Amino acid sequence: MTGMHGNPAFTRRRVLVGGAATVAVLSVGGFATGGRPPKPLPEPPAPAAPTTHRHSLTAAERPVHLLGPDRPASPLWTYGDAPLTAIRARRGDVLEARLENRLAEHTSVHWHGIRLPNAMDGVPYMTQPPVLPGEAFDYRFTLPDTGTFFFHPHCNTVEQVGRGLAGVLVVDGDAPQPYAADLLCLLKDWRLDQATGRFLDFQTDAGAAKAGTFGTLRSTNFAAAPVVRVPAGRDVRVRVLNLDVTRISQVGVMDAEAAVIAIDGNAVSPFPLVAWRMGPAMRLDLVVRAPAPGASARVVDYFAKEPVTLMTLVGDGAAPGTATDFDPAPLFAPALPEPDLRNAETLPFVFSSTAVDQTIETPAGGTIDLGRSLCLNTATYWAINRQTWPERGHEFPPPPLAELKLGRSYVFELANVSPHMHPIHLHGHSFKVLDSNKVERPVHWADTVLLTPKERARIAFVADNPGRWMFHCHIIEHQDTGMMGYVTVA
Incomplete structure (x- = not known):
């Protein structure tokens, strides 16, 4: 199902993967055969001397052609002139972000998944005053963990995130060796009128009381199933983020070997990807063996009657001279306090x-x-x-x-x-x-x-x-x- 044929190191014990109406029971095996334990995660190195990263986040309405270049633009809310604001730093660095509100309503920034001081958590009234129109707020905190994170408002969230107000935060330093490519795969639906490009109601009573109100247009990286060229035959990192407010996806890879190396930004002992169910806000870091020159592989959503293509990877350039088995190295272990289960x-x-x-x-x-x-x-x-x-x-x-x-x-x-x-x-x-x-x-x-x-x-x-x-x-x-x-x- 997920293109893992031909490598005896991959094992799959049991998986029931159904359509949208069924509940999947997912099973994941390690790379080892014969009962060998999963690979231990190496201890992370000490953070380097910290660097301070300063960013401006200007929340405002900006037109984006989600429906296509020749179709009406949609009035997205974004943090910058580009639809996506992405911030990269390293573990131990200091992030300073100034939010300037140019919207007609108040907002804030919640840094999802970051273990930061409570005053920086970005929840209006609970941890900070709301940032009113025309006002600004300064966030400043140290990044304690590596991984794939994101940020978004935390009030009128269904509309503000529904309009696109979100960004990505990548904290580097978890990989012992660099990958041939490092890709974002941002999953997001939009509730749009197909004729005008305007937004439809973001919430309905029928949806709110059940599984949610779904979008009318699916996108990956603000486009419909983009095609990305990657170094042929080499291992590439794909950071999958479910930034939708409603949709649950069941992510898999077809026609290529793939492994999970991190969940919600936290390293795991690599295991072969069969399919992983992701609700809104969840992240999944994959290593994918890129296709041969000119060949393609697909990141797909199995949580549908037929697999939905999310992104296509096309092998580019010459393949490595010597083929190697697909066996991704583990990331560095998360630097997290271990709970005492005996006394919890x-x-x-x-x-x-x-x-x-x-x-x-x-x-x-x-x-x-x-x-x-x-x-x-x-x-x-x-x-x-x-x-x-x-x-x-x-x-x-x-x-x-x-x-x-x-x-x-x-x-x-x-x-x-x-x-x-x-x-x-x-x-x-x-x-x-x-x-x-x-x-x-x-x-x-x-x-x-x-x-x-x-x-x-x-x-x-x-x-x-x-x-x-x-x-x-x-x-x-x-x-x-x-x-x-x-x-x-x-």
């Missing part, structure tokens, strides 16, 4: 439809303050531990879902009792995905885990970052209609 406190979290259907009433006089209305929703469909948020907005937080003690280890038992999938994200920490009653995954570090219907999964981490940290579903309509809360670490 276990806390349950149940993700469900809301216990009580409710609609927020407009105040007397029929008006709602624009600033507050951006961070609330008029309908509630989802809950965590029977608690919903943000009906009254970020500035009116409910009690925390849990109060964690600084430095203590915790196991979160996550139970999805709904018939829909939920990518669950925790701010400010990376957690270890331990096990599941339904989905066979390798134990790995992540910041987002995709819960399938009726799944129970366990994650563990050290609560070593003080502050109030958001904990929510990253299907944004679910987040904005109740499936959001926060934990405190003190």
Whole structure:
């Protein structure tokens, strides 16, 4: 299925990969045969002397021809003149980013997956004041981890991200040897009127109460299934990011050997890619053996009736003189605190439809303050531990879902009792995905885990970052209609 024929080092134990209506049970094997253990991850070197990187993020509306060069432009919201703002730095470097708001509503920047100080987390009212139109805000923090990350607003998120307001942050320094190429593969849908290029409603009640409201146009790197030329026969790195607000993809590679080397930016012992299900906000770093000169391979989404091509890789130039087996070297191990499972406190979290259907009433006089209305929703469909948020907005937080003690280890038992999938994200920490009653995954570090219907999964981490940290579903309509809360670490 994923082009791994011909290499006996790859093993696949069991995989049930269905269409959009089925639940996949994914199994991944290591490269070793005969029961050999997976390759150990080498310890990371000490960070080099830090460099300070300064960036300007100017949030504004800019026209982009998503429908094609001869079709009407769409009014995207972006951080720069190019549709994509990408920042690269190295572990230990300092990032300084000045957000200037030229939109007609307030915004902020959440640095997804980064273990940064709480004051820099970018959640309006919770960690910082909202950045009002015409205002600016300065973010400054040290990058503690290598990997593939991204950034986006955290209020009116379904519309602001739906309009394109997001960027990519790559923190280099995790690869012992450079790859022949390093590619971004950004997956994003758009809800567009095909005739005018204007945006359609970003949220519908029917979508919010179920699997979400899907886009009308799929894109990879702001284009339809782009073709990328890569050095023939060599190993290239492909960083897949699901930047959509709704769509869940099941990523695979056809007609080439491929391996997973990192999940949510965190290194794993390389294992062959069969198919990996990615909810919004999740990232997957792959090594792909590039095709022979003139030949092609495809990055695809299997979560459909027929595989959907996301990106085509075409071998370019002469192949290496000597062919080698495909056996990618591991990245450096994540520099993360190991949870003490023997002494960890276990806390349950149940993700469900809301216990009580409710609609927020407009105040007397029929008006709602624009600033507050951006961070609330008029309908509630989802809950965590029977608690919903943000009906009254970020500035009116409910009690925390849990109060964690600084430095203590915790196991979160996550139970999805709904018939829909939920990518669950925790701010400010990376957690270890331990096990599941339904989905066979390798134990790995992540910041987002995709819960399938009726799944129970366990994650563990050290609560070593003080502050109030958001904990929510990253299907944004679910987040904005109740499936959001926060934990405190003190």
